[in-house]
Amino acid sequence: MTIADTIIEETPHAGSLYLDSFKPRLMDWTAARVFAAKNLKIAMRYPANFLIWGVLPLLWLAPYVLMMTALGGPGTSTSFTELSGFNDFVKFAIIGWFVYQYVDASIWSVGNNFRYEQFSGTLEPLFVTPVPRISILTGAALSDSIQTSISAIVLLISASFLFGVSYALTAIAPIIVLLLMMILALYGFGFMVAGMILVFKDPSVLTQFVDTALFTVSPVNYPLQALPTQARYVAYLVPSTIAIIVIRELAITGVFELGQFLSSATGLGITILFFWLVGIASFKYAERWTKNRGSMGGF
Amino acid sequence: MNGDKESIFQKMWKREGLRAEIRAINALAIKQWKVEFSYPLSVLWFIVMPFLWFIPMLIAGNAVVGGSESAALGELVGTTDWLSYIAIGTAFTGLAMSMFWGTGMSFRREQSVGTLETLMTTPMKRSTIVWGSMMHNLQHGGLGVILQLVAAVLFFGVTINAWGILPALAIVALSILALQGIVFALTCIVLLAKQGWMIIEFISSALMLVAPMAYPIAILHPMLQYVSVASPLTWTVESFRGFLMYGFAAPGIMTAIVALLILDVIYVVVGILMFRYTERYVRRKGALSQF
Incomplete structure (x- = not known):
């Protein structure tokens, strides 16, 4: 018997056995885990990236800090203290950039995940696997959260050292809880961006536009009070806004207030629910739209 | 028919001199515009990008200053008008970014779309590919500079000294030479490292x-x-801003121009030499089309 005969004989059996046991699910955690492990394996092949992505944002953060120093004087300004309630704008900005790294990652990595698969030529094979697409995106998001955490910590440590600031670690547990909740909400947001990129293809413009718009309304370098009134409402639609404000306060003051924590956790819980529902719905719609037009593999 | 083909072929190989290279540079710039117009959203984005980047800076500046005048900046540079200082200074960002990215990655872009080797076999100088891309990005980025300055004047009340517009353009022309030197060096990195975007x-x-x-x-x-x-x-930003804010009365303008001229010579010469050596090295290694 030839090898070809063996394959022909075995294939229908193997295929039917798998397909017989296959049941469509909303989420396949095994697939998500496998996909996360695959992405992490690729990331580990380029270890310098972790360091570079930790240091590179320093070059984007530093111009803001230097500009604020040149305009307001070293470290503090009356106007900034009146607006934000904090007297050190350098300390204020660094923690904002630390948290914003996760927003950046949700847009660039999770949102663009299928685009990267498309470039690697693996998008269509991936889409014919009997796995919910959301599991693939969740896997990408999980691996990305690990990578972003490493880079964000490198950024926080190096920026704190360079600009001579320090943060209180007394409220580290609530900070971690809020950060995790924000990351979860950002997954939903990333699904939404992934859907948009499936439809519009050219990710550079769309991604940069979304990123710049979110960065502008987010309280990263300045407090929400610095924004025009309408922009403040838009800011609360960004999944990271509540987290940036509360995490910053906990990290700078080190004072934990249960009431404030619970209300922000509730706010973030609602944000998670909202963005997951909207994210999954918009991704599914975008996927159907793209498939109907036969433009899944198009550039 | 065959005779016509031969004459075109012979004409192609006979082409030489600066005019032929300038024609090629122009053709490459037009080609890039045509490609970009296939993605109209991209064209729009790269024009408005510097302006959008300016808004967070404006909000941050306003948060620390709380008004239209910054005493701290006045002590450092002699002007308290922080808005004009930043708006004019950052207007150049788009042009510089366009030059670094657009031109620096020109070889990689051609490589990605599979036209690099075809371009390299045409009878034009290798560096013409980079100059052609520079010409396109100068037009593209220049449009962004103009738009940002117009928007800054119209929406944010930035004042520009009309007498300084022409000298500021001359400064842009001077800066292009030195920036092109940096771009040649960046092209070398892309040719050697392939994925040189980082x-x-x-x-x-x-x-x-x-x-x-x-x-x-x-x-x-x-x-x-x-x-x-x-x-x-x-030196480019200092003199560009100096002319647009103060006209010919800009402080320290002569020092900035002389420094820019010296750097022009150094950067262009070093950049061209680096490019020549790297391009030959990559071709000798047969690694031109490798990814």
């Missing part, structure tokens, strides 16, 4: 950091101040 991101961000776009170099660490002085971007 290095370009790093170098361009570092050059932007030490350039006095939104703050004077006096605010930088002394070590970074030395780097800043050696960067053509520093």
Whole structure:
């Protein structure tokens, strides 16, 4: 018997056995885990990236800090203290950039995940696997959260050292809880961006536009009070806004207030629910739209 | 018919001289515009990008100053009009980014779409490909500079000295030479490292950091101040802003122009030599089309 005969004989059996046991699910955690492990394996092949992505944002953060120093004087300004309630704008900005790294990652990595698969030529094979697409995106998001955490910590440590600031670690547990909740909400947001990129293809413009718009309304370098009134409402639609404000306060003051924590956790819980529902719905719609037009593999 | 083909072929090989290269540069710039117009959203984005980047800076500046005049900036540079200082300084960002990214990655872009080897077999100089891309990005980025300045004047009340417009354009022309030197060096990195985008991101961000776009170099660490002085971007931004804010009465303008001229010569010569050597090296290694 030839090898070809063996394959022909075995294939229908193997295929039917798998397909017989296959049941469509909303989420396949095994697939998500496998996909996360695959992405992490690729990331580990380029270890310098972790360091570079930790240091590179320093070059984007530093111009803001230097500009604020040149305009307001070293470290503090009356106007900034009146607006934000904090007297050190350098300390204020660094923690904002630390948290914003996760927003950046949700847009660039999770949102663009299928685009990267498309470039690697693996998008269509991936889409014919009997796995919910959301599991693939969740896997990408999980691996990305690990990578972003490493880079964000490198950024926080190096920026704190360079600009001579320090943060209180007394409220580290609530900070971690809020950060995790924000990351979860950002997954939903990333699904939404992934859907948009499936439809519009050219990710550079769309991604940069979304990123710049979110960065502008987010309280990263300045407090929400610095924004025009309408922009403040838009800011609360960004999944990271509540987290940036509360995490910053906990990290700078080190004072934990249960009431404030619970209300922000509730706010973030609602944000998670909202963005997951909207994210999954918009991704599914975008996927159907793209498939109907036969433009899944198009550039 | 056959005779016609031969004559075109012979004409192609006979082409030489500066005019032929300028025609090729122009054709490459037009080709890139045609490609970009296939993605109209991209064209729009790269034009409005510097302006959008300016808005967070404006909000941050307003948060720390709380008004239209900054006493701290006045002590450092002699003007309290922080809005004009930053708006004019950062207007140059788009052009510089366009040059670094668009031109620096020109070889990689041709490589990605599979036209690099075809271009390399045409009877034009290799560096013409880079100059052609530069011409396109100069037009593209230049449009962004104009738009940002117009928007800054119309929406934010920035005042521009009309007498300084022509000299400021002359400064842009001078800066292009030195920037082209940097771009040649970036092209070398792309040719050698292939996926050189991270290095370009790093170098361009570092050059932007030490350039006095939104703050004077006096605010930088002394070590970074030395780097800043050696960067053509520093002198370009200083003189560009000086002319547009004060006209011919701009302080320290002669020093900035002389420094820019010296850096032009150094950067262009070093850049062209690096490019020549790298291009030959890559071709000798047969690694031109490798990814």
